[in-house]
Amino acid sequence: xxxxxxxxxxxxxxxxxxxxxxxxxxxxxxxxxxxxxxxxxxxxxxxxxxxxxxxxxxxxxxxxxxxxxxxxxxxxxxxxxxxxxxxxxxxxxxxxxxxxxxxxxxxxxxxxxxxxxxxxxxxxxxxxxxxxxxxxxxxxxxxxxxxxxxxxxxxxx
Amino acid sequence: xxxxxxxxxxxxxxxxxxxxxxxxxxxxxxxxxxxxxxxxxxxxxxxxxxxxxxxxxxxxxxxxxxxxxxxxxxx
Numbered sequence: 146x147x148x149x150x151x152x153x154x155x156x157x158x159x160x161x162x163x164x165x166x167x168x169x170x171x172x173x174x175x176x177x178x179x180x181x182x183x184x185x186x187x188x189x190x191x192x193x194x195x196x197x198x199x200x201x202x203x204x205x206x207x208x209x210x211x212x213x214x215x216x217x218x219x220x221x222x223x224x225x226x227x228x229x230x231x232x233x234x235x236x237x238x239x240x241x242x243x244x245x246x247x248x249x250x251x252x253x254x255x256x257x258x259x260x261x262x263x264x265x266x267x268x269x270x271x272x273x274x275x276x277x278x279x280x281x282x283x284x285x286x287x288x289x290x291x292x293x294x295x296x297x298x299x300x301x302x
Numbered sequence: 303x304x305x306x307x308x309x310x311x312x313x314x315x316x317x318x319x320x321x322x323x324x325x326x327x328x329x330x331x332x333x334x335x336x337x338x339x340x341x342x343x344x345x346x347x348x349x350x351x352x353x354x355x356x357x358x359x360x361x362x363x364x365x366x367x368x369x370x371x372x373x374x375x376x377x
Contacts, residue, residue, distance in 0.1 A: 146346060150346060150347075153348075154346055157343065157344050157348075158344070161344055193349075193350070194350050195348075195349070195350065210339075210340075210343075211336075211339075211340050211343070219305075232303035232304065233303050233304060233305040233332065234303045234332055234335060234336055234339075235303075235336075235340075237329075237332055237333050237335075237336035238336040238339055238340035238343070239340075240336070241333075241336045241337045241339075241340040241341045241343075242340040242341065242343040242344055243344075244341070251305045252305075253305065253306050253307045253311050254304030254305060254306050254311070254312075254315050255306060255311040255312070255314045255315035255318070256307065256311055256314075258307055260305055260307060262305075262329065264333075268333075269329045269330065269332070269333045270329075271329060282307065283307070283308055284305060284306065284307065284308075284328075284329055285305075285306050285308065285309060285312065285326040285327065285328060285329075286303060286304065286305055286306070286326065286327050286328075286329070286332050287303070287304055287306055287312045287315070287316075287323075287324060287326055287327075288303050288324050288325065288327070288369075289303075289304075289316075289321055289324055290324075291324075291368070291369045291370075291371075291374065292356065292360075292369065292370050292371060292372045292374070293371060293372050293373060293374040295372075302303065
């Protein structure tokens, strides 16, 4: 396994197992490598669109899609842990990557109305919670940016 | 990529920002994309789909045209 793959695997393993994003220091300790080499690997993985370092802070990971390194409006609860996802697509991606049932807590992108999704037995169902009672609701996802430009500013996308 | 209660709130969001309303996708389509992109993400040999693979994945759920073309350079 080449070095970049070792770094990538370590990042994703920690993110999946702990529901938090490791930094370069933690990855370096995990794999027994110099921190600066891990930071260089982060940048190469960024070029391959497998990881996004925090802008201006190259030792931190902003995104290891579908996992987010920061709090976002998309909280995915799986097996008692809470994972932040980068967007609504990535919220379902967390469930897909972990191969587990999940509950997604989100909100309407315009009104802020709480919305949710449950993923169970291979199906996704939108739900709303009002006064503690889940209700089915219509839901749609909107992609504001064309596919060819997603990575021009992946944080906005 | 945001979640919305309805097409109406999508339009309101876009109007507030001076952005065009882009294609909407439903949760079944989104789940298909999420699986295609991420079901193997935790494996050692995981990688993102290449451009042609992306186009094929989108087409499987009816997402076709320039907006979904990762190689399109004018939109």
